[in-house]
Amino acid sequence: MANNETVMQMLAEIGKIIRNTHVVYSSGRHGSTFINKDALYVHVQTISKLCKLMAADYDADQIDVVIGPTMGGAVLAQWMAFHLNARRSAGETLPAFAEKLGEGENKRFIIKRGYDSVIPGKTVVVVDDLLTTGASSSKVIQGVRKLQGKVIGLSVICNRGSVEPQNVGGVPIHALTNVTLDSWSEEECPLCRDGVPINTNFGRGKAFFEERGVAVLSGRKRIRKEKAPTD
Ligand SMILES: [Zn+2]
Numbered sequence: 615m616a617n618n619e620t621v622m623q624m625l626a627e628i629g630k631i632i633r634n635t636h637v638v639y640s641s642g643r644h645g646s647t648f649i650n651k652d653a654l655y656v657h658v659q660t661i662s663k664l665c666k667l668m669a670a671d672y673d674a675d676q677i678d679v680v681i682g683p684t685m686g687g688a689v690l691a692q693w694m695a696f697h698l699n700a701r702r703s704a705g706e707t708l709p710a711f712a713e714k715l716g717e718g719e720n721k722r723f724i725i726k727r728g729y730d731s732v733i734p735g736k737t738v739v740v741v742d743d744l745l746t747t748g749a750s751s752s753k754v755i756q757g758v759r760k761l762q763g764k765v766i767g768l769s770v771i772c773n774r775g776s777v778e779p780q781n782v783g784g785v786p787i788h789a790l791t792n793v794t795l796d797s798w799s800e801e802e803c804p805l806c807r808d809g810v811p812i813n814t815n816f817g818r819g820k821a822f823f824e825e826r827g828v829a830v831l832s833g834r835k836r837i838r839k840e841k842a843p844t845d
Contacts, residue, residue, distance in 0.1 A: 621667070621771070621791040624660055625649065636805040638818040641747045642718050644803040647795045648816045649772065651743045655689055664790060665693035668741065668769040671788045674701035678736035679763065681710040683723050683754050686743040694741055694769070708732050712754045717821060723753045725761060733763035741769045745789065746797070748777035755783045 625631060632648040639645055655661060668690075677698050682691040688711035695709035710729035715722050725733065738758050742751050745768075755765050765785050773789035775797070800806060814820040 621664070622793070624664070625654070625772070625791075632813075632816065635813045635816070636810045637813050637816050638822045639746055639797060640718070640721075640818055641749060641797075642800070642818065643746070643797040644800060644805060644812075645795055645797040646805065648813070649744060649774065649793075650816060651686060651771075654743065654771075655686060661689060662693050662696075664771055665690055665741075666697045667790055668771075668788065669694050669697035669701070671769065672698065672739060672767065674698040674707065675703055675705065676737055676766075677707050677739055679708050679710055679732055679738045680741055681712060681725070681729070681733070681738060681754065681758060682741040683712045683750055684714045687711065687741055687754075690741045690743065690771075694739070712757055714750075718818065721750065721753070723750070723757055725757050730761055733758055733761040736763050738763040738765050739767045739769055740765055740785070743771050745770045745773045745777040745787070746775040748775070748781040751777075752782045755785055759783070 632650060633646070635646060635648060637645055637648045639648075680691045680694045680698065682688050688709075691709040691711055695707045698707040710725070710732060712723040712725045712729075715724060740751055740754050740758065742754075745751060751768050751770075755768070758765050765783070767788055768782055768785045769788045770790070772791050772793055773787060774793045774795045776792070776794060777787065779786055798804065806812075812819045812822060814823065
């Protein structure tokens with residue numbers, strides 16, 4: 615099992631952990647620290663190393679399919695399957711992906727393009743980069759179960775929301791690192807209350823304003839509290 619510090623150091627070196635900001639996470643919650651996971655995927659050697667560590671948690675011969683949600687999870691599924699296959703005595707572990715549709719609360723995942731046909735009756739590991747609420751992983755797990763796949767583990771690079779197995783359909787969670795980042799609903803957010811500008815370069819900051827009909831012209835935009843219409 616990887617140690618927390620090594621993985622955090624790898625992320626800090628290449629993943630651009632951004633602190634002391636005001637961001638809207640993909641879950642819609644607000645926070646002050648952002649792990650720029652998209653910056654991770656251009657570093658193929660690091661991705662490979664992280665996936666090798668994640669693959670080490672499993673008996674390779676027992677895993678038929680590794681599936682992750684697009685985009686990041688699809689890359690991780692490929693690399694995890696690569697490392698599992700390197701350790702198999704026979705047979706093959708197949709990578710698959712679940713396509714993300716919609717954003718925020720409307721986000722859902724579908725398994726198609728033939729990946730749905732490799733899941734029925736198989737032993738499956740779900741993989742993703744960051745766990746915040748576990749909502750995305752849960753939806754992928756449900757999708758696999760609907761196709762009669764048996765999910766035996768959820769592997770993630772970082773569990774940043776203290777997500778527990780009961781949040782993801784009772785599936786055991788293997789996280790390379792656990793980080794506790796404060797997050798708040800928009801109503802509870804102390805940064806919104808203090809008028810700290812939302813960073814529109816990361817997370818869902820830009821969408822946050824667009825959904826409210828506010829055009830984002832520069833990288834940053836001061837939050838405007840809009841009153842509900844009264845008539
Ligand atoms: Zn806020």
